Amino acid sequence: MQTAHPSDDGPVLDVHVPCVRCQYDLIRTHVYGKCPECGLEVMATVAQHADPQVAFLAAPESPRLASNAIIAVTVAPLLVMLAQGSGPALRTIDVLAGRGRSLPSQVERPSWIVCAVLLAIAAFLLRKGLAERANPTLRASIGSARVTRLTVGLGTWSAVLAASFVISLLDAAKSNSFAGIVLAVQLLPMVFTLLTLGPLLGRAGAMSRAYREARHGKQGAEVLTMTLAATCVLFVAAPIIERTQSPEVAGIAQIFSLVLLILSVLGLAYITANGWVIATALRAPRIDPRRWQ
Numbered sequence: 510m511q512t513a514h515p516s517d518d519g520p521v522l523d524v525h526v527p528c529v530r531c532q533y534d535l536i537r538t539h540v541y542g543k544c545p546e547c548g549l550e551v552m553a554t555v556a557q558h559a560d561p562q563v564a565f566l567a568a569p570e571s572p573r574l575a576s577n578a579i580i581a582v583t584v585a586p587l588l589v590m591l592a593q594g595s596g597p598a599l600r601t602i603d604v605l606a607g608r609g610r611s612l613p614s615q616v617e618r619p620s621w622i623v624c625a626v627l628l629a630i631a632a633f634l635l636r637k638g639l640a641e642r643a644n645p646t647l648r649a650s651i652g653s654a655r656v657t658r659l660t661v662g663l664g665t666w667s668a669v670l671a672a673s674f675v676i677s678l679l680d681a682a683k684s685n686s687f688a689g690i691v692l693a694v695q696l697l698p699m700v701f702t703l704l705t706l707g708p709l710l711g712r713a714g715a716m717s718r719a720y721r722e723a724r725h726g727k728q729g730a731e732v733l734t735m736t737l738a739a740t741c742v743l744f745v746a747a748p749i750i751e752r753t754q755s756p757e758v759a760g761i762a763q764i765f766s767l768v769l770l771i772l773s774v775l776g777l778a779y780i781t782a783n784g785w786v787i788a789t790a791l792r793a794p795r796i797d798p799r800r801w802q
Contacts, residue, residue, distance in 0.1 A: 578638025583784030717790035
């Protein structure tokens with residue numbers, strides 16, 4: 510029996526499939542849509558159905574490309590955070606120890622161009638892995654708008670860092686406050702990228718049956734956005750706090766920002782681990798139901 514028939518909006522279920530959340534019968538419902546009763550994505554129900562002919566509707570057409578895309582968009586922010594966080598972390602340690610600040614500047618400025626290249630590669634792999642030609646099912650389930658927004662976020666973040674590196678080569682950008690300015694201008698694309706990354710992990714995890722990792726990755730991205738924003742604000746405001754407040758208050762702010770930086774790195778590592786599990790599940794082989802017949 511045919512499980513689904515094609516339409517302009519994607520395949521439509523021709524069999525009785527109860528929603529895993531509310532048990533609503535999803536027959537005659539678009540596979541890329543949502544349950545009319547509870548709003549759960551139909552793809553989440555289809556992906557975990559016991560019938561292999563139904564579950565096969567959620568299998569990605571090019572699992573390797575999809576897996577590479579998920580790994581790239583989760584690993585790239587972690588590497589960028591580690592590379593860029595090294596400068597502020599070294600600067601904070603030098604301030605607390607009473608040493609100079611030449612080494613953080615030498616580490617910080619080259620990291621901008623390295624991070625720009627990493628983000629550009631992640632955007633390219635995302636665009637390639639979730640393209641309509643490569644994985645139309647996964648792209649339709651996630652949503653073309655979500656893929657486009659995440660690609661734009663990664664591209665904008667990369668462009669800001671590349672422009673910062675070029676400007677840093679000029680004499681006008683030799684001041685110590687330029688690093689804080691660079692951190693401030695990339696705050697918006699950074700937050701935008703993390704906010705769009707959460708829903709993408711949720712949808713991809715539903716299709717790969719990695720439901721726990723999908724939920725934790727989505728929630729972790731939302732919480733990390735606030736932590737990362739607070740970290741950037743503290744590092745940007747550090748020179749102002751040093752000039753206007755007592756040394757004790759400035760020291761407490763420096764320590765607090767360093768703790769937030771460590772928490773942000775750990776949060777990004779947790780999201781990367783969840784993304785790795787989702788990517789591995791996407792790459793897992795699926796048996797074509799026609800072989801069962």
